[in-house]
Amino acid sequence: SMYNNRGPQDTRFAVTGKDGVIYDGNGKMLATVESYQVQVNVTNATYQPLGDAQEHSVLQSYKVTLTMSQVIVEDDDLIADVFDMMHTGQQPDWTFQGVVYGRNGSTQRMNYRGVVPDGNIDLQNVSIGDIIKRAWNMAVNDPPELQSLLALNAA
Numbered sequence: 113s114m115y116n117n118r119g120p121q122d123t124r125f126a127v128t129g130k131d132g133v134i135y136d137g138n139g140k141m142l143a144t145v146e147s148y149q150v151q152v153n154v155t156n157a158t159y160q161p162l163g164d165a166q167e168h169s170v171l172q173s174y175k176v177t178l179t180m181s182q183v184i185v186e187d188d189d190l191i192a193d194v195f196d197m198m199h200t201g202q203q204p205d206w207t208f209q210g211v212v213y214g215r216n217g218s219t220q221r222m223n224y225r226g227v228v229p230d231g232n233i234d235l236q237n238v239s240i241g242d243i244i245k246r247a248w249n250m251a252v253n254d255p256p257e258l259q260s261l262l263a264l265n266a267a
Contacts, residue, residue: 181245183243
């Protein structure tokens, strides 16, 4: 007998990369981004009080990173901001919104503010036979904002 009888039904609502987009701070879709990923890396401090056999973890810090791969069709404001940074020493301060559209009208929206370049960024990455792409690595300095969640039963 099957214990999870909702599994086959819920596959109707599974979403893939074609259901997600990323917008800049002005609400303009970054249409040439072929993939993006936002991760949080949590660092805990551990302690073990006397008389307790268990070691405990307490939040020490976290870092949010945003990486994306962009197909180069035309240059945009992002790369212009990076060149300005290299000449002025002033980091850009970007805002992004990641959106995943559910099959039933629900939407997952997350806002990322205080985004700055961090790590390697492709200025040019060209090889024979490949589509020219630019890899971006960024740090998200403000805590991300959860605006809405995907749901099986859309409101």
